[in-house]
Amino acid sequence: MVSALKYKYRNIGFKLTPQRIAILDYLEGNTGHPSAEDIYNAVAKKFPTMSLATVYTTMGALREKGNVLELKVDPDKKRYDPNTxxxxxxxxxxxxxxxxxxxxxxxxxxxxxxxxxxxxxxxxxxxxxxxxxxxxxxxx
Amino acid sequence: MVSALKYKYRNIGFKLTPQRIAILDYLEGNTGHPSAEDIYNAVAKKFPTMSLATVYTTMGALREKGNVLELKVDPDKKRYDPNTxxxxxxxxxxxxxxxxxxxxxxxxxxxxxxxxxxxxxxxxxxxxxxxxxxxxxxxx
DNA sequence: GCCTAATTTATAACCATTATAACTTAATAA
DNA sequence: TTATTAAGTTATAATGGTTATAAATTAGGC
Known part of the structure; x- marks a missing residue:
């Protein structure tokens, strides 16, 4: 993640942790509409201590800040879209x-x-x- | 439920039980978009042995026959609509x-x-x- | 009235998501 | 740099709508 982006997130009151940076890096330009589990699996590869709960709370926070969409088109589970x-x-x-x-x-x-x-x-x-x-x- | 309707359902392979008739009567003209629990609560008043599972399987069968819509607009639970x-x-x-x-x-x-x-x-x-x-x- | 496949029922299982609480840490200011 | 603290992380349990299971019952064709 580039330094300019870090300022952006800090400025909107979004504390940047290593876990969050890993999630944001995974979402950057991602057009696959991943589920929470997709995100968890991808990030856990390089960040074994990641918890699913962290994915949910992080995505919830990103959604509140308007940085991600929560799609409801899949009736089975939430899907996320970084393209807002x-x-x-x-x-x-x-x-x-x-x-x-x-x-x-x-x-x-x-x-x-x-x-x-x-x-x-x-x-x-x-x-x-x-x-x-x-x-x-x-x-x- | 009128007799003509009974033939209609039997003809499409939908076996009419007292529980199903009670559900169909509740749905008749119902514009409230009830959930499975709404249906259960309403029917259980006059049919105390009703089970929630019966509501779900009945609604699933009605949906397959095209007699009811399963709405996804409420992210918390399925809502049903007899107006197809x-x-x-x-x-x-x-x-x-x-x-x-x-x-x-x-x-x-x-x-x-x-x-x-x-x-x-x-x-x-x-x-x-x-x-x-x-x-x-x-x-x- | 009999037969049989379908239905009902209570209950357990399922699974995505949220809540909890103890532990850890990023970001701020001294 | 270090102390402070509000916020984040984590494992785990809880939640809640829905589905699966299996035994008992029954509707509808013969």
Whole structure:
């Protein structure tokens, strides 16, 4: 992790520990939408004392600071995305890989909710089968 | 439950037990998006031997037959919707009530996924605060 | 009414996530 | 540099929704 980034995190009140730096390094540019366990497994290789609880608390802190998204598109477990730019996701229900798709247009609330329900976040959820899993299923 | 409905369910291979009829009666016209526990509590009042497991297996069977939707908009638990017409949902993150909204337009996949990723289901997820919960929060 | 596969039930198991509490440490200031 | 302390780490237990198990019961076709 470069020194400039360290200042950034300290300035937002995010204390940098070796464990956190290892997690941040793993997330840097990561487009695989990893789960907590994925992160744990990756970081534990080079940091054997890592605990799963640390992953959860660190990701929770990063989320609060707005540095990571917590995806809900996988019904089985939380998935994290360091790309916080507005975009949506499709998940393959077979291999559970998640792909990025562009952000959709604005959501239309019905008249009965317009100006009444205050929207905090909205996004599109898409489930389907990726090419590889379609092929595998076809062979069966 | 009316007799015509009984034939309908038998014809699709859905064996009608007293427990299932009680669940179906509770779901009939229900717009409250109940959880498994909600269903259990409601049915157990008039059917004390009801088991939570029965609710889950029954709802799973109804879902397979396409007679109920399993909503994922509440990250804490499954919520069920007997209205299978295409529509979306908004959830109040405070009181956890779910409101219906009209179906959104079609989802645009990026070129890299068009014709490759086969979409099985897609919908919009919206989280926010309902009027009542906004008011309560403002008072604090 | 019989038969059988399906359903119900209580209970245990599962698994992702969170809570707990003792120990350790990063970051600040003297 | 060192002391201070609030914050982070860790192992472990607890939580809670959901699923699996296996024995007892039953709906629906014959």
């Amino acid at each position: 730019a507005k975009h949506n996701h499709v998940i393959c229900i077979s291999c559970k890989r998640i792909f990025d798709i562009p952000a959709a247009g604005s959501i239309d609330l019905p008249d009965s909710l317009t100006g009444v329900f205050s929207v905090l976040e909205s996004y599109v959820e898409v489930r389907g089968l990726c090419l590889e899993c379609q092929t595998v299923n076809a062979k069966k | 017409a295409k529509h979306n949902h908004v959830i109040c993150i405070s009181c956890k009530r779910i409101f219906d909204i009209p179906a959104a337009g079609s989802i645009d996949l990026p070129d890299s996924l068009t014709g490759v990723f086969s979409v099985l289901e897609s919908y919009v997820e919206v989280r926010g605060l309902c009027l009542e919960c906004q008011t309560v929060n403002a008072k604090k």
